[in-house]
Amino acid sequence: MPQHYHHRQLERTVQRLSGQFPAIAVTGPRQVGKTTLLRRLAEPGRGYASLDDLALRSLAREDPRLFLQRFPPPILIDEFQYAPELLSYIKMAIDEDRAPGRFWLTGSQQFDAMQGITETLAGRVAILRMLGFSWREVWETGVDTDPFLPTQESVAERGTGWSSPEAAISGAAAGALVETWTLGEILKSWWHCGRDPSLYFLRDRDKREIDFILEVDGWLHPIEVKLSATVKREWLNNFRQIERLPGRRGEGAVLCLTPEAIPLDERTTALPFGAL
Numbered sequence: 001m002p003q004h005y006h007h008r009q010l011e012r013t014v015q016r017l018s019g020q021f022p023a024i025a026v027t028g029p030r031q032v033g034k035t036t037l038l039r040r041l042a043e044p045g046r047g048y049a050s051l052d053d054l055a056l057r058s059l060a061r062e063d064p065r066l067f068l069q070r071f072p073p074p075i076l077i078d079e080f081q082y083a084p085e086l087l088s089y090i091k092m093a094i095d096e097d098r099a100p101g102r103f104w105l106t107g108s109q110q111f112d113a114m115q116g117i118t119e120t121l122a123g124r125v126a127i128l129r130m131l132g133f134s135w136r137e138v139w140e141t142g143v144d145t146d147p148f149l150p151t152q153e154s155v156a157e158r159g160t161g162w163s164s165p166e167a168a169i170s171g172a173a174a175g176a177l178v179e180t181w182t183l184g185e186i187l188k189s190w191w192h193c194g195r196d197p198s199l200y201f202l203r204d205r206d207k208r209e210i211d212f213i214l215e216v217d218g219w220l221h222p223i224e225v226k227l228s229a230t231v232k233r234e235w236l237n238n239f240r241q242i243e244r245l246p247g248r249r250g251e252g253a254v255l256c257l258t259p260e261a262i263p264l265d266e267r268t269t270a271l272p273f274g275a276l
Helices: 010-018 034-041 054-062 064-070 086-096 111-120 135-140 152-157 165-169 174-191 233-244
Strands: 023-027 047-050 075-078 103-107 125-129 198-203 209-216 219-225 252-256 262-265 268-272
Touching: 010 023, 010 034, 010 125, 023 034, 034 075, 034 103, 047 054, 054 064, 064 086, 086 103, 086 111, 111 125, 174 198, 174 209, 174 219, 209 233, 219 233, 233 252, 233 262, 233 268
Parallel strands: 023 103, 023 125, 047 075, 075 103, 219 252, 252 268
Antiparallel strands: 198 209, 209 219, 262 268
16 A cells, blocks of 8 residues: 555545445546555455456456455455456345445446446446546645646646646647546546536537536536636626526536636636636
8 A cells, every 4th residue: 555645535435335335346547546545445354356466367257256255255356347257246246145335346447347347237336437636636635736737647648748737738729628627627526426427518500619518407507618817707608508508507617717716797707727
């Protein structure tokens, strides 16, 4: 385990759902901290098996029953996608004993792996999606970075070729980059709470756009992204399109380089990116 552990938003979600479902599966790209998080949360007595180990992978694939005898629940099985044969045997074990939290799994979001677990363990597993640190998590760890800029790591993850966030933010594609970064932050804030957002993009025939529309309980919340520190009321113009959509118009936001929240009208606020 690492000496310095940074707490993640997903922790409470894992603990809550592990108390409700016989199995949980934390999925996501490699190196985002899935295993670190679950091993940190694991109670004394929970076993661990990594299918990165070729010998254990072979056992899990060739004799799943023996594997589960060797590694009985409560167990954390890392990289479950390498042995889809295990899933049917985990299902049988759960059907014999539906006590919550017996199986913790981590794996990639490969289509075949996700299809296998959702079909085989339907009604038995809570599936959580995990991404890298959100801006809020980075801020809480005390990292010294400007709240409105993507971190060095997020620039590198997208393969943009820029050497630094400062270079990226001044480039021709800066707007698209920050919109992508904002999308990632919105998804993290929902996925790490175990929820899927209803998120849309709007462009009308006159090419007027709303970057994001978040639907929550029938309310439509428009969100625009602007790389400007000067707040302008004209930013509200595109939000008028939402009045033509089914659903009720909720509060909206314009994320920009302002250092503080500034009301634009009774339903819309200009917010700093650090508010995400």
